C-alpha cells in the first residue's frame with residue numbers, strides 16, 4: 033500500500049493512516065454530492081479507453097482513496113456509460129469497511145444508483161444481478177417501457193422528468209430515501225449535467241504523474257456551463273500523484 037502524505041495545508045511528510053484520511057475526506061455538509069475522478073497531467077479522462085491506466089494499479093493511492101470514498105457515502109451515483117464501459121461489478125466493501133459503517137449507524141453497503149435515459153442496461157451485469165443492496169436506476173417518463181420492465185426485477189426504477197432526467201428532483205428523491213451523502217464516479221457526461229444544475233458540492237481529483245498525449249476527453253463533457261469557483265480543501269501526495277479535494281462554498 034502506498035504512503036500518502038499531506039502537502040497542503042500543514043505539510044507533513046509522515047504517512048497518513050486510515051483514520052487521518054477518513055477525517056480529511058469526511059462529508060462536511062448534509063446532504064451533499066461529491067464527484068471523484070482521476071486524470072493525467074494533461075487532462076485525459078482515460079488511457080486506452082479506461083480510467084484504470086490512470087489510477088496506477090489496485091494498490092495505488094488513487095484506488096485507496098477511491099475505496100475510502102465509497103465507504104463514506106450513502107449512495108454511489110454513476111452514469112450508464114461508465115457502468116457499461118467500465119464493467120461495474122456489485123458494489124461491495126470489505127469486512128473492515130462494512131464494520132466501520134455499521135458502527136456509525138450507516139447501512140452495511142452503499143446503494144448503487146445508475147442514471148440512464150435510454151435504459152440500455154443489462155440486468156445480468158453483476159452490478160445489478162449480484163448487488164448486496166437493490167440498486168436504483170434513475171430515468172425519465174419516456175424511457176422505453178420494455179427495457180424498464182427488464183430492469184424492474186433487479187432494481188428500483190425511478191422516472192423523474194418527462195422526457196429527460198430531472199437530476200435535481202432525482203437527488204431529492206434519493207434524499208427522501210435517506211441517501212444524504214452521494215458520491216459520483218462520473219462519468220464525464222453525468223458530471224457535466226450535474227454541474228449544469230449546480231448540484232456538485234465537492235470534487236475529489238487525482239492527478240496521476242502521466243502525460244498521455246492527445247486523444248482522450250476530459251473529466252467533464254456535454255453542453256458548456258459557466259465557470260464556478262471551488263475552494264481547495266487539501267492536496268495530498270503519493271508516488272508522484274496529487275490527490276486533491278475541492279469544495280464549493282455555498
Ligand SMILES: NC(=O)c1ccc[n+]([C@@H]2O[C@H](COP(=O)([O-])OP(=O)(O)OC[C@H]3O[C@@H](n4cnc5c(N)ncnc54)[C@H](OP(=O)(O)O)[C@@H]3O)[C@@H](O)[C@H]2O)c1
Pocket residue numbers: 068069070071076077078081082083086110111112113114115117118147148149150151152196197199217218219220221222223225253
Ligand atoms: N478518469 C475517471 O475517473 C473516469 C471516471 C468515469 C468514467 N471515465 C471514462 O469516461 C468514459 C465514459 O464517458 P461517458 O461520458 O460516456 O460516461 P457517463 O457520463 O457515465 O455516461 C453517459 C451516459 O450516462 C447516461 N447519462 C449521463 N448523464 C445523464 C443525464 N443527465 N440524463 C440521462 N442520462 C444520463 C446516459 O446513458 P444512456 O445512454 O443509457 O441514456 C449517457 O449516454 C469511459 O472512457 C470511462 O472510462 C473515467
